[in-house]
Structure formats: C-alpha cells, structure tokens
Amino acid sequence: MFKNYTMNQLVLPLDLEVKLQTNDIAFHVHHLVESIPHEAFESFLRNEGCPAYHPRMMLKVILCAYTQSVFSGRKIEALLKDSIRMMWLAQGYEPSYRTINRFRVHSEVKELIRQCFVQFRCQLIEEKLIDQEAIFIDGTKVEANANKFTFVWKKSVDKYHQSLIEKSNQLYEELLEKEIMPEIEREGEDELSPEELAQMVQKVDEVVSDYDKKIEELQDAKDRIALRSERKFPKQAHKKLIDFIVRKRKYQKDFEIFGTRNSYSKTDHDATFMRMKDDYMKNGQLKAGYNVQVATEGQYALAYSLFANPTDTRTLIPFLDIIEQDYFELPKHIVADAGYGSEQNYDDILSNRKREALITYGMYIKEQQKKYKQNKFNAANWQYDEENDVYTCPNEKRLLFKYHSVRTDKAGFTRNFKVYECEDCSGCPFRSLCTKAKEGNHRKLMVNEKWEQQKEYVRTKLSDEKTGSIYRQRKIDVEPVFGFLKANLRFTRFSVRGKLKVENEMGLALMAVNLRKFTANR
Incomplete structure (x- = not known):
C-alpha cells in the first residue's frame, strides 16, 4: 500500500508561507527589510514608463539569495522559479537577471544597505545580543573582479x-x-x-x-x-x-x-594590487583587490567600508569617521590589532574622539619577552635621569640632549623627536654591539616622548583585568566574521567592478553573514 500520489490533482495549501519552517531565514530577511523606513525608498519612485518592481521585494530577493551563497544574477533568477522561500519573498514575481543586476549596483541601493545595518543593530540591542561596550575592528583583502595581468x-x-x-x-x-x-x-x-x-x-x-x-x-x-x-x-x-x-x-x-x-588594474580602475593570503604558489603573487574594513560586536558586522590602500594603519581614522557619520555613535572602547597601532591613530582616538584605544603596537608582544627585557644594548632598557634629561649606556657613558627633530610622513602627520648623543664613544668595547655608526661618529638616540607615553598607556590598559579581557575578545569576535564570509558563505571574489558597485555587494554579503548567524542562534 502506498500513500496517495497523483499529478492530476490540485494540492493545497497554495500559500507558500505555510511550507516554510518557523525559523526560516526568509522570515528574518523579510522583517529586516520591512523595518527600513518608507522614506528610504522614495528615491526609487518614477512617474514615467512601466511600473518598476518594488525595491523592498528586490532587496529581499537578493539578500536571501546571498544567504544561500548565490551571487550570480542568472542563478538568482533561477532560484525565483524553484525556491519556495524566494517565491514567497517575491510573491510570484520573476524579475530577470538583468533587472536583478541593475538593481544591486544602483547608487541608491547603498542607502538601503546602510539602513539594513542600522536597523539590524537596533534589533540586536533590543534582544540584548550586544552590550555596546566596544567595537572590534579588523580588515581583510577580497579579490576584485579583474583580470590577473592587467596591472x-x-x-x-x-x-x-x-x-x-x-x-x-x-x-x-x-x-x-x-x-x-x-x-x-x-x-x-x-x-x-x-x-x-x-x-x-x-x-x-x-x-x-x-x-x-x-x-x-x-x-x-x-x-x-x-x-x-x-x-x-x-x-x-x-x-x-x-x-x-x-x-x-x-x-x-x-x-x-x-x-x-x-x-x-586596467579592467577595474578602483582595484589596487595587493598581496593575498591565498597565495597557493608561495611566490608573492599580487592580485587586484580591495581592503575591506569591518567593525563587529558579538560576531555581527555592524559597519563596513572599502579602501584602496593595502595596509590597515591609515584606514582606521577614515573608517571611524564613516561609522560616526553613517552608522552609530562610537562606544567607549575601540579594539584593533597591532596593524592599527600608530601615534596618529592613538592621538585621534584619545584626544579627538575621547575614547579608549585598546590597540597594540608593532613591538608590544616582543617587549613582553624576557630576552628583550634583559638586552642591555636595547635603548629602551637604558637608565634615564629625568631631572638632568640624560640617558646612560651600558658602558656608563652619558647621552646628552642635543636638539629637537621633526619628521613628516607621506600622509602629512608630523612627529616630534628629541635627539640625544653620546659624549664619547671612542674606544668603547661594546661599540659593534651598540651601534652601526661609522668610526668617529658617536651613538645617537631619538626619543619620541608622545609615542612612549601612548605605548605606556596601552601597556597599562592591556594589563588591567577588565580592559585586557575586552582586548582578548577581539580574536573571537572579528576574526570569525571573515571566516563565515569566506569559508561558509564562500564569498572570496567580487562579481562586479568599480568601487561603488563593489561596496553594495560587500554590504549584501556581510548582511547575509549576519542573517545566517542570527537565524542559527534563534
């Protein structure tokens, strides 16, 4: 005996919502897009021509497709014909791949994606999934949709x-x-x-x-x-x-x-050639890509931006400006790794923004090592007489203050140094271990007092139990987002060209990561 099976009879129910599970990701996509204010869609209104598909429906369809690791316009069009959740979100409409592709690279869609992040963060706060105590910032490089040898x-x-x-x-x-x-x-x-x-x-x-x-x-x-x-x-x-x-x-x-x-790159003028981690040949091959900066909390991406420079140091200040301007007010603690540790970044966070910078610097880990602390030829370990402003080298010679020096980097940021010079290095038995200066020249020491104070501030904050635990949380907060993006979602390469279009796609991909995690946690 078999269960009744016939192809010639109408099967109920016709409402596709009934076929979806209670916690289906389509419901979360629907609620998120519906929470965007009506005013954000007014720029899409047109009085001429054939009525357009509603931007809410288009955004839901594309977001849902991205959560299923489908990024191709043609594959999204195919999903609209055979996926129940996509049929329900589109309510029977079947926009073509051309319409889908035109919509997701539209300049006005950037504001809708921004609203998605803002509304999603509000939802996280309401459900007490984040405490707004700190944000964790890091960057990753994503390959551009550009030909390899067009540099x-x-x-x-x-x-x-x-x-x-x-x-x-x-x-x-x-x-x-x-x-x-x-x-x-x-x-x-x-x-x-x-x-x-x-x-x-x-x-x-x-x-x-x-x-x-x-x-x-x-x-x-x-x-x-x-x-x-x-x-x-x-x-x-x-x-x-x-x-x-x-x-x-x-x-x-x-x-x-x-x-x-x-x-x-000749095929994507906004892309810059960078060294990628997925260098399978191990020959330092450069690829055209973008430096994606993400701010997270609770393993959710709360804000993002794209930059052309491959290093993270000079992206922090403009990224914080973007967060404050477009997303939310900065919390008390700003956490990042040593790639962001610079005098300019510390000065901006501590002095201009009045926040706490839980950011290490390049030598922080090495300074904790016993070998570094016991190295008597390391100028950081030399005895300093604050009253007379004099350093003493391992050979008991004094380094006297000589003059001030000012250096300006490519970005126009100036750093002030105090230059000390040894009174007499001639005949020193430690000369070869202490300095590489030519014979006849005395050992010089350049000290940036402001930088030393900032480093002491960082060491104090990271040694504190509370702030130290917040910093240690960085690895388990921001790093998994990149893992979810590249490994789980399989988003490793952009499918569009040009920074404006790429920013839209990156926003859709990060929001898809958020929705997948939010659904799994529910």
Whole structure:
C-alpha cells in the first residue's frame, strides 16, 4: 500500500508561507527589510514608463539569495522559479537577471544597505545580543573582479613620463635651433603640456605643407631631392609630436586614476594590487583587490567600508569617521590589532574622539619577552635621569640632549623627536654591539616622548583585568566574521567592478553573514 500520489490533482495549501519552517531565514530577511523606513525608498519612485518592481521585494530577493551563497544574477533568477522561500519573498514575481543586476549596483541601493545595518543593530540591542561596550575592528583583502595581468604601476608610468618630458624638451630645442618654428609661450619651464605640443604640431605642419608646395612647383629633380632631404626632419618631428601628445594624455589619465595609490588594474580602475593570503604558489603573487574594513560586536558586522590602500594603519581614522557619520555613535572602547597601532591613530582616538584605544603596537608582544627585557644594548632598557634629561649606556657613558627633530610622513602627520648623543664613544668595547655608526661618529638616540607615553598607556590598559579581557575578545569576535564570509558563505571574489558597485555587494554579503548567524542562534 502506498500513500496517495497523483499529478492530476490540485494540492493545497497554495500559500507558500505555510511550507516554510518557523525559523526560516526568509522570515528574518523579510522583517529586516520591512523595518527600513518608507522614506528610504522614495528615491526609487518614477512617474514615467512601466511600473518598476518594488525595491523592498528586490532587496529581499537578493539578500536571501546571498544567504544561500548565490551571487550570480542568472542563478538568482533561477532560484525565483524553484525556491519556495524566494517565491514567497517575491510573491510570484520573476524579475530577470538583468533587472536583478541593475538593481544591486544602483547608487541608491547603498542607502538601503546602510539602513539594513542600522536597523539590524537596533534589533540586536533590543534582544540584548550586544552590550555596546566596544567595537572590534579588523580588515581583510577580497579579490576584485579583474583580470590577473592587467596591472599598471605608478613607478613605471612615472619613469616613462619623465623620459617623455626630456624627449619633448629636446625636440623643442632642436626645432628652435633649426628655425623650423618660432618660440611659443610656455606655462612651465619643466615640461610641455598637451596643448603646447598641439601648437608645435600645427606650426611644424605648416612648415611641412610649405615644403610640399615647393616640391610640387619645382621641375628640376636635383632641387626636389634637396628639398625632400630638408623636409625629412620636420616630417619626423611632426610624427614624434603626435606620438608625444597621445602618450602625454595617457600618462595624465593614469596619474588621475592612481591618486594616492601605487597601482591599478586596467579592467577595474578602483582595484589596487595587493598581496593575498591565498597565495597557493608561495611566490608573492599580487592580485587586484580591495581592503575591506569591518567593525563587529558579538560576531555581527555592524559597519563596513572599502579602501584602496593595502595596509590597515591609515584606514582606521577614515573608517571611524564613516561609522560616526553613517552608522552609530562610537562606544567607549575601540579594539584593533597591532596593524592599527600608530601615534596618529592613538592621538585621534584619545584626544579627538575621547575614547579608549585598546590597540597594540608593532613591538608590544616582543617587549613582553624576557630576552628583550634583559638586552642591555636595547635603548629602551637604558637608565634615564629625568631631572638632568640624560640617558646612560651600558658602558656608563652619558647621552646628552642635543636638539629637537621633526619628521613628516607621506600622509602629512608630523612627529616630534628629541635627539640625544653620546659624549664619547671612542674606544668603547661594546661599540659593534651598540651601534652601526661609522668610526668617529658617536651613538645617537631619538626619543619620541608622545609615542612612549601612548605605548605606556596601552601597556597599562592591556594589563588591567577588565580592559585586557575586552582586548582578548577581539580574536573571537572579528576574526570569525571573515571566516563565515569566506569559508561558509564562500564569498572570496567580487562579481562586479568599480568601487561603488563593489561596496553594495560587500554590504549584501556581510548582511547575509549576519542573517545566517542570527537565524542559527534563534
């Protein structure tokens, strides 16, 4: 005996919601998108043409697909035909893959994604899943949707650009020397602009045209050969000048794309070449990618942003600005690893934002080692006389204060140093162990008092029981989010190009991670 099975009879219920489990992820997607204020969707309203799909429905469909590790527009379209949860969220509508792709890269969708993060955080607070005591910040590199060998390097472009400047200046001088063209008004003495090169082309072209007319008028073959010989240099110069203009404009465009970066990809101009951890060949291969910065609490991503620079140090301040401006007020503690530890970052958090920085610095772990503390040639272990402002080296020689030094980095941040110099290093038995300075030069010591105070502040905070436990939580809070993103969700490469589009996709992927974890915890 079998259970009744027939293909010719209508089966109830028709309401697809009944077929979903009580804690299905589709319900959480639905509630999250429905919590977004109505005003956020007003920018999508259009009075002309065919009525569009509702942006709430489109956002639900794409978010739900991302939670199932489906990122392709065509595969999302296929899910709308055979997935019960997708059918329920779309309420029978079946937008094409073109419509789906256009929607998720739309500039207005960025605001909807931001609202998703804001509303999701409010929900976490209501259910007391986060305590708003600290945020944990870290970054990861995600490969861009760009071809592998399409890199353009700033140093290489600069090298060829300098060569072009020299050649164009040299050709200009030759044309003046041979009186082929008169002197032109130049904006700068160092290089010729494309407009000035275009003026040179016009004047040289007039000279070549004059030669052509004279050659046509002459009957004698020898005279025509002589004129052709004279015309050779202006014709070659004309060809070179046109090539110079094309190259000059190309290099200028390259420098505009570079901005402050050192490289970019020809297939995704916003992507920068970075070293990725998934380097299977172990040969240091560079890939085009983006540096994704994420702020988490309770293993939930609460805010994110994308940056072009591969290092994390200079991303912290702009990322904190974005969090305060677009997401939420910063909590009391800001926690990050040693990659963010710098004088500028500490100064910004402690002085400007009035928050506590639980961020280690590069030498923090090494300073805890017994070998480091017992090394008598390490200047950090030297005896310091605060009253006389004097350091004493292992050979009992005094290092006296000499002068102040100010250094400015590429970002324009200035650091102040006090320079000390040994009174006499001659004949020191420890010289080879203490300094690499040449014979006759005395040992110098540069001390940044502000940096030393900041490091002491960090050591004090991390040795405290409460703040130390908050910092130790960093590894189990922010790192799992990247694991969920890349291993569980299998989101390891962007499927769109351009920073604005990539930001939308990253937001959808991180929110999909949040929804999956939230559903699993429920």
